[in-house]
Amino acid sequence: MNAPDANSGGGRQQPFELSIGCVPMRLQIADERLYSAVSARYGAFTGTAGQPIPIALNSFSAVGSHRPEFAYEFEGALLRTGSNETRFDGVRNEYALDSLLRVLLSWKLASREGFLLHAATVIRAGMAYVFAGRSGAGKSTVASLSPPGSVLTDEISLLRRGNGVWRAHGTPFWGEFRAAGSNTSAPVRGIFRLVQSAENRVAPLRPVELLRALLPNVLFFSAEPEANRRLLEILGRAAEEISGGELSFRRDRTFWEALPK
């Protein structure tokens, strides 16, 4: 529920609850303008199921004495998270907040058998097709050539394993900071590395080749060895359990004919 909360010293705090990839979070926001921007951007992802991660945004309260498990700075905005508290400080606008949310999610997903990937995801016949690649690889093209409403994201995909099944979840993280996406998910049919070509063709990738394709496209911001071991374990499992392919594709809708049903 998003309703005004007690004053914590810096202004009237308003909670904003959202859930991305079944990771529930509660932002405590004092800035009215930022609250409006957040409501508009994450409107499709409101509500939580389960205990949300409380995030103190630009809080005036003192930083706890516990050393954070993970900290990250982005253009003057600072994320600190630990078992007791998560704080975003120095957040001046929705762009900085969006960046810190991605970073926080990437960290939290590593302990929830999930990860964020530079990829577009499209649902077809109830299954999620994940198209991975750096900028310019064709993620936006694939998304634009897919039916409206079938695209979970054109920029950053969220994959999570639950009950032995990998699912792709919608995210609010779209290219050019567009507010889009839906808070739904579907079982993953495959992960496809994009290569623009004159013909449509899918070449299967062995697990190690898929892992090689995933690694440069994964969003992860910690250099801490144990966290990276956890991440590599998750990615290795994904590469072993999800079918992978290299999709050479023409810039028209016919590429779907080459993909497995």
Next chain:
Amino acid sequence: MTTKVSACWQKNPALAWREIDEVTVIISPTDSVMHELNDTGSFLWKNIDGRRSAAELAELLAESYEVAPEIALIDTQALLEEMSSRKLVMPVPATGGELR
């Protein structure tokens, strides 16, 4: 760099690694570089534990791959030097600050 065959070797503790498709994939979180080890490299990697020297690793290699001990030692030293140059492994400092 040439390290004595009696020196023990350890994995770089800053790395993350995993075996997949019989290939050992190693990532270096600080510079986001990915390394892959082939069959022999993976065998050595599994057995590098901070207590074994190049000579002991070569013995294991010779037994498992049925190669002559002198060939195994040459291969082992070459692989260790290669992995060391990529900062995947390092000699264990002997007590007193010198390599054994």
